[in-house]
Amino acid sequence: MKAADALREGFRGQVVVPGDAGYDAARAVWNGAIDRRPEVIARCTGTADVLRAVTVAREHGLLTAVRGGGHNIAGLAVCDGGMVIDLSAMRGVRVDPQRRIARAQPGTTWGGFDHETQAFRLATPGGLMSSTGIAGFTLGGGFGWLSRAYGLACDNLLEADVVTAEGRVVTASAATHPDLFWGLRGGGGNFGVVTTFTYRLHRIGPAVLCGGLFFPAEHLAATVRAVRDLMADAPDELFASCIFGRAPAAPFLPAGWHGRPVVRVGVCWAGRADRGREVVAPLRALPHLVADAVQTRPYTVWQQMLDPGWGPGAHNYWKSEYLSVLDDAAIDTVAAHFATVTSPLSDVKLAFLGGAIARVGPEDTAYTHRAAPYLLNINSRWESGEPDPHVAWTRAFWNAMRPHSSGGVYVNFLGQEGPGRVLEAYGRAKYERLTALKDRWDPENFFRVNQNIPPSV
Known part of the structure; x- marks a missing residue:
């Protein structure tokens, strides 16, 4: 439990370990076929907690999974024997109706997001079900009922705050770190932990x-x-x-x-x-x-x-x-x-x-x-x-x-179907571009509990 003890120093969220009363509930994900037992679950309250969790996981050599909504079919929000960086308590949504943008934290579900944006008769393309989390959905592309009209969720992503594998916080957009911004829009969770998503909104509803x-x-x-x-x-x-x-x-x-x-x-x-x-x-x-x-x-x-x-x-x-x-x-x-x-x-x-x-x-x-x-x-x-x-x-x-x-x-x-199917998700040319991006932003493949694009070396 050395990692859990180290994590508690300067961590505002809840640290959950095997034997705790809430452990089984904290490790459960949407797909009941997934039954994994992490060593420690870091239930983060904000970016500072995410930074602390990444630092401790690296220092202790822990396999690390990142949980947003926990809805992924492959169960990639949880791992055996490592650390889960649990973002599910980070659910804040802030709407700017004049600029038609919304800033949302990664534990937000589409139900929570829509509840806030529809107060202003605004929306962005979200999931077909309200219980889906915004984070993994957007990072993988994200289509829904509004997508033929307004594109994918990732097409409406304007900016993302990212905690990198080396423990930095960067903002990715078309103007800053555009290479990372390109990879976040469809490349999954390969390049960091997004702590804030900024979306373009459209007139919809009520x-x-x-x-x-x-x-x-x-x-x-x-x-x-x-x-x-x-x-x-x-x-x-x-x-x-x-x-x-x-x-x-x-x-x-x-x-x-x-x-x-x-x-x-x-x-x-x-x-x-x-x-x-x-x-x-x-x-x-x-x-x-x-x-x-x-x-x-x-x-x-x-x-x-x-x-x-x-x-x-x-x-x-x-x-x-x-x-x-x-x-x-x-x-x-x-x-x-x-x-x-x-x-x-x-x-x-x-x-x-x-x-x-x-x-x-x-x-x-x-x-x-x-x-x-x-x-x-x-x-x-x-x-x-x-x-x-x-x-x-x-x-x-x-x-x-x-x-x-x-x-x-x-x-x-995509389930747990192997690297060949991950390649099919992107095609050879784009996969190679994503590999180069991985080399730059996560050369040690710290973020690998995902549909992984490993670095070249």
Whole structure:
């Protein structure tokens, strides 16, 4: 416990070690399949605590994980035997409505962020669920309901305060340390601990046209084709995502459909509601519609609509892939594999990208695959029991979809899949540029509990 004793000197936050009453709760992350036991958890209150934690971890040679929201599928917010720099108590958000910017600390979730910015009818592209943390989400790129209109979260990042591996605090932006700023926008947690994110905000809300359209799973192929065809020419204000899973026990669904396999088409319109109704009308007119929950509602409410059923504790295993092709063969493959799903908690998500995401230059940020029009995420989820059937189903599904791939994976949906898949997330040229950046900012690979880009030596 020498590291814990050293950490307590000059540390304002809570130091948690094995045997403490709150230890098991402090080491738990969203994915219940992750069970790791760090030597010490440093629950930071601010930048000074982060600096102290980094210094102590380096001095004691501790493997170090960094926790923001703890929502990462690979469980990279916690490690065995080392130190967790826990930022979850750092949740401050300060909004400047005149300049349309917000400064937020890394423990903030999108629910907390939106709560503050919507007080001024402002928002920035955030996660599809309010419980997702802003930090890892932004560092990996970050797409959500506003992304076709306003880009990724990382595209709206204006500045970041960073604690480096050598224990300095620097501010990265387009004007200062632009190389580091480039790497933070998509390169994950490889280059330091961000203690403040500064975002550009946009006029949104308080109400937006949004909601879900529900169709029977046996009409999956026809429904997805209709969404695909509409989104091919849709205005940037419209974001759409298809979820294939069990219907929730929601009041807007007939009781006889609760728990049955359905296609849920989620739509969000980032503009005037009357125009949005015109654009989504063809989807609402599709045959076999079970329920239509599209309406104007507060943006903050919409951001929480997917939260039920995706809370912490369940076991999760994901495989994800950007798709360049969504022809009838690809859609039929999705339908065939979804029909054999092994857990009632599992689902499959298909996001329709493009718009402002694709208009950012391919070399402007570390985020890659901007031209990919679709993103598939196969989400196995189960409460207990053997993981093998669920993992096997996920892998078989993913392998069947690989012929339709654009050749890459979204780093935020990447599990513990090895360095080859990290390379696929960036491509060879950008990976080499990130390696050079790692050489400069973290040559000893202190920050390596992540989707790691190791230094060259």
